[in-house]
Amino acid sequence: MNIVITGSTKGIGYGMAREFLKRGHNIMISSRRTEAVALAVTDLGNEFPDCTVLGQPCDVAEFDQVEALWDAAESGFSQVDIWINNAGRDGMKVPFFALPKDDYMQTVKTNIVGLLHCNRVVIPKLYQQGGGMIWNMEGFGSNGMTRRGVSVYGATKCALRYFTKSVAEELAGTPVKMCYLSPGIVVTDMLVPPPDQRGEGWEQVKKIMNTLADTVETVTPFLVEGILAADRNGAAVRWLTRPKIAWRFISSRFLKRDIFTPLGL
Numbered sequence: 347m348n349i350v351i352t353g354s355t356k357g358i359g360y361g362m363a364r365e366f367l368k369r370g371h372n373i374m375i376s377s378r379r380t381e382a383v384a385l386a387v388t389d390l391g392n393e394f395p396d397c398t399v400l401g402q403p404c405d406v407a408e409f410d411q412v413e414a415l416w417d418a419a420e421s422g423f424s425q426v427d428i429w430i431n432n433a434g435r436d437g438m439k440v441p442f443f444a445l446p447k448d449d450y451m452q453t454v455k456t457n458i459v460g461l462l463h464c465n466r467v468v469i470p471k472l473y474q475q476g477g478g479m480i481w482n483m484e485g486f487g488s489n490g491m492t493r494r495g496v497s498v499y500g501a502t503k504c505a506l507r508y509f510t511k512s513v514a515e516e517l518a519g520t521p522v523k524m525c526y527l528s529p530g531i532v533v534t535d536m537l538v539p540p541p542d543q544r545g546e547g548w549e550q551v552k553k554i555m556n557t558l559a560d561t562v563e564t565v566t567p568f569l570v571e572g573i574l575a576a577d578r579n580g581a582a583v584r585w586l587t588r589p590k591i592a593w594r595f596i597s598s599r600f601l602k603r604d605i606f607t608p609l610g611l
């Protein structure tokens with residue numbers, strides 16, 4: 347299959363790209379930075395010489411760049427089977443009234459405007475080629491949960507679930523399927539701030555992450571297997587379910603997880 351993943355030069359997007367390639371599929375790598383795209387394409391191309399690894403820089407907040415990403419994928423693969431809207435950003439962890447305008451605008455542009463642009467470009471194209479699947483990446487806030495310092499990110503991910511549900515309803519009966527992807531809590535650059543920006547609450551956050559978080563290498567095989575197995579509009583692949591969360595808290599009494607030390611963080 348031919349798969350496009352936005353925001354796939356690092357983190358969960360890159361991890362999913364590797365897992366698809368391991369299973370013999372072809373990948374289009376993308377993110378805003380040309381050098382990062384070139385590096386990822388070279389590294390993955392060398393690691394998986396029997397698969398096609400393409401790359402195209404794209405800021406999902408720019409409609410014409412999303413169109414160019416589709417065009418590059420279509421001309422490189424001739425058909426796109428799966429498009430994953432993974433690109434996302436989180437801002438500074440401060441109350442909204444202290445958040446700089448540029449910070450929340452950037453989050454909204456990537457997580458909301460980018461989501462809309464990608465779906466607006468890709469849905470008609472998938473329809474024209476006879477079908478395909480789109481997966482939208484959820485995050486904290488998708489289930490309505492709130493937390494101090496995450497109001498904007500949470501609002502964007504809450505909106506993403508609403509949008510995905512609405513558009514899946516609109517697509518019912520068509521060959522285009524719209525689905526939900528949720529990685530749980532994953533140790534990536536988005537989640538782990540650089541040492542000089544960790545602040546007072548970091549030790550507490552770290553404690554919770556040691557209970558609930560996982561690595562890219564643990565989560566992405568699950569996500570990719572779920573995507574490849576799904577065949578219905580409105581399907582959801584979610585890693586951190588309520589029973590799993592409950593079990594993690596119960597088992598934390600006798601099982602001490604340390605997710606950071608092996609990663610050198």
Ligand SMILES: NC(=O)c1ccc[n+]([C@@H]2O[C@H](COP(=O)([O-])OP(=O)(O)OC[C@H]3O[C@@H](n4cnc5c(N)ncnc54)[C@H](OP(=O)(O)O)[C@@H]3O)[C@@H](O)[C@H]2O)c1
Nearest residue numbers: 353355356357358377378405406433434485531532534536
């Ligand atoms: N990590 C978690 O615990 C977690 C939990 C739930 C949901 N998620 C979601 O999972 C997705 C991936 O997160 P991650 O943790 O892997 O983040 P990450 O490590 O920071 O990677 C984000 C990727 O998106 C790209 N990107 C950022 N803004 C972009 C834009 N405007 N246009 C195109 N690409 C852009 C980045 O590259 P450039 O900066 O070079 O563009 C990078 O490749 C996000 O949607 C996030 O909200 C993450």
